[in-house]
Amino acid sequence: MGVSGGMDRHERLLEIVNLVYEIEDRHQMLVALFDELRRVFAFSSGVLLPIDPACFELQEAACFDCPAENSSPYLEHYAALDPYVLRGPASFHLNRTVRLSDLAGARELARSEFADFMAMVPYRHALAAVCGFNGQPLAAFSVHRSGQRADFTADELAAVDSIAPHLGRALGIRRLLADPAQTEAVGLLAFDDRGQVLFMNAAARRVAVDGTASLIFAALPPTGPGTVCLGLRRYRVGRFPWRAASLLTSIEHDASESGFMHTASIRSGATMVRSWRDAQRLGTKLLIVGVVPFQRRVDVLSRLEKYGLSRRESTITVHGVLSGLANAEVARALCISEETVKSHLREAYRKIGVGNRQELVVRVLGLEGELLPGRGEPRCDQPAGSPPGRS
Incomplete structure (x- = not known):
């Protein structure tokens, strides 16, 4: 397809890269991206599916020239049948574009249940990339073409390939500016029904050293979150529900931006394939666990205000407690009376739901897990297996 407006293909792609960084509003940026990309080559529709960085789950899509209502059935059911999701972990590379036809042939697709979803969009051909930054997958980006058109060419694949890392980087910068705390990756582990580890991401490998994955598994209570002490730090542990849109049955990311790695890749290729197939076989029985270190709170005033404290009550609480x-x-x-101080502190206790200074410190600073370990749970300075309460 020829490029309009007096620009050659290379110049048009540079314009797309510029707008990805320059347009601050994400929706406007995506519309402009798809509009400009259509000037480079023809496609019928496009989609960007954000990825939850905490649990690798695809989120509601931003659709371009395709029905937005198709997003929900895709996430709830068809994602588990998508050839892009089903491919093996060794074939995933961050910011690398792949043709649908390179993953599944026309006959194979026609026989699969995923063909029902393709008829809803509708499309026959697709290009897709998992875009991310600093090893963190942030969104799945794809463009589609109907069956009346030819498949995407190698040049068209290369065009999306040149944009994907910039899109990932731009999304990463927006996420960082919106919430700097999101830069700390969640440690993710996937266990089978016997408590054996099938997957760990890079953050989990830094935490679960020396075979401590079994301690993480044992720390999970029947319901709700738990805590575990690993080395000199205490961590929150919790379950992520497995859904059709979860990518954890087939991928996990390494700390580098070069691509995705399976935790078993340090072992034999046969073990890697077997573990991945075990994860797919388990389906909803797969236990996905997140591990996050406890963080001391530095935004004390803003936290106090979230409890409903007035600015005066917050100031007195900070000074007095x-x-x-x-x-x-x-x-x-x-320059106030002592009785006024006591009155404001009583009101602060009431709003926060505590009875004394110690409880307020623990609640506001988020130290419950650090200072108040569960009954029978060893402290961080206590060797595993030691009687609780003894050093």
Whole structure:
């Protein structure tokens, strides 16, 4: 297809890269991206599916010239049948574009249940890439073409390939600016029904050293989150529900931006394939666990305000509780009466739902897991297997 507007293909792709970084609104950026990309080559529709960085789950799509209502059935059912999701872990590479026809032939697709979803869009050919930044997958980007048109060419694949890393980087920068805390990756482990590890991402490998994955598995309570002490740090552990749109049965990312790696890749290729097939076979029985270190809170005033404290109550709480000053010292520092200090602190206790200073410190700083380990649970400075309460 010829390029319009006096620009050659290379110049048009550079324009797309520029707008990916320059347009701050994500929706406007995506519309402009698809519009400009259509000037490079023809396609019938496009989709960007954000990926939840905590659990590798595909989220509601931003659709371009395709019915938005198809997003829900895809995530709830058809994602598990998508050839892009079904491919083996060794074939995943971050920011690498792949043709649908390279994953499944026309006859194979026609016989699969996924063909029902393709008829809804509708499309026959597709190009897709998992875009990300710093080893973190952030979105699945794809363009489609109907059966009346020819399949995508190698040049068209290369065009998307040149855009994908910039899209991933732009999405990563937006995520970082919106919430700097999201830069810390969640450790992810996938266990089979016997508690054997099938997958670990790079963050989990840094945590679960020396065979400590069994401690993480044992720390999971029947319901809700739990805590576990690994080395000198305490971690929150919790389950992620397995859904059709989860990518964890086939991929996990390494710390590098070069691609995805299976945790078993350090072993033999046969073991890697077997573990991946075991994960697919387990389906909803696969136990996906997130591991996050406890973080001391530095945004104390904003946290207090979220409990409904007024600015005055927050100020007195910080001075009187978190700074360790006596009520009389706070009164002198703020030029108010000691009774006023006590009154504001009583109101702060009520709003936060605590009964004394120690409970308030633990609640506001998020230290429940660090200072109040569960009954029978060893402290971080206590060797595994030691009686609780003894050092």
